[in-house]
Amino acid sequence: NAGVMQNPRHLVRRRGQEARLRCSPMKGHSHVYWYRQLPEEGLKFMVYLQKENIIDESGMPKERFSAEFPKEGPSILRIQQVVRGDSAAYFCASSPLAGGEKDIQYFGAGTRLSVL
Amino acid sequence: GENVEQHPSTLSVQEGDSAVIKCTYSDSASNYFPWYKQELGKRPQLIIDIRSNVGEKKDQRIAVTLNKTAKHFSLHITETQPEDSAVYFCANEKLTFGTGTRLTIIP
Numbered sequence: 258n259a260g261v262m263q264n265p266r267h268l269v270r271r272r273g274q275e276a277r278l279r280c281s282p283m284k285g286h287s288h289v290y291w292y293r294q295l296p297e298e299g300l301k302f303m304v305y306l307q308k309e310n311i312i313d314e315s316g317m318p319k320e321r322f323s324a325e326f327p328k329e330g331p332s333i334l335r336i337q338q339v340v341r342g343d344s345a346a347y348f349c350a351s352s353p354l355a356g357g358e359k360d361i362q363y364f365g366a367g368t369r370l371s372v373l
Numbered sequence: 374g375e376n377v378e379q380h381p382s383t384l385s386v387q388e389g390d391s392a393v394i395k396c397t398y399s400d401s402a403s404n405y406f407p408w409y410k411q412e413l414g415k416r417p418q419l420i421i422d423i424r425s426n427v428g429e430k431k432d433q434r435i436a437v438t439l440n441k442t443a444k445h446f447s448l449h450i451t452e453t454q455p456e457d458s459a460v461y462f463c464a465n466e467k468l469t470f471g472t473g474t475r476l477t478i479i480p
Contacts, residue, residue, distance in 0.1 A: 290468065292470075298472070298473075299462060299470050299471065299472045299473045300417065300462060300464075300470040301470070302468040302469065302470070305468065313468075348416060348417065360405065360466070361407065361419060361422065362407075362419070363419070364409075364416040364417045364418065365416060366415070366416050367416055
């Protein structure tokens with residue numbers, strides 16, 4: 258059973274470009290979470306999605322950031338018009354449980370975004 | 374909003390000694406508290422978790438204690454080894470993470 262798969266592992270973008278980060282949850286998991294980790298800092302929750310639904314986006318910046326988890330295919334975190342401050346590691350996690358309790362999460366290896 | 378505070382931010386321990394990391398939380402309705410270990414440049418990995426129906430849970434050299442009245446929980450690592458060096462994060466079920474503790478084991 259493959260773990261949570263994220264790609265690319267490293268992504269370099271110039272200011273103003275778009276960044277697309279992909280996450281395939283573990284087999285059998287239908288809940289996906291995205292986190293951002295700035296250098297030397299902790300994990301910050303961004304968004305929680307189920308298939309075709311955004312459940313909680315309270316951690317998402319109001320502009321330029323969007324996320325989706327379509328019926329088919331991976332979850333996508335999209336950052337438009339990137340700025341240097343977007344440089345960070347973006348981690349995806351998945352869990353198997355439904356309901357209000359977000360339970361055990363399994364993390365992907367992360368995508369390290371560098372904005373030049 | 375939710376708040377999880379973690380202390381200390383850095384901790385150096387002689388190999389073989391014990392390490393304790395503490396977290397406090399603000400939401401009294403929280404029922405699930407995981408601990409993650411993140412080695413340099415790697416993904417966070419769940420190492421132990423505890424639910425509110427128990428006060429302590431142990432897995433070999435790692436244990437977690439929970440005090441619901443005081444709203445704090447702690448990670449205990451005994452007989453520390455060099456491979457325990459990492460950043461440790463506590464969290465609650467609301468997906469709020471602590472700021473992390475960088476644990477360094479001194480050989």
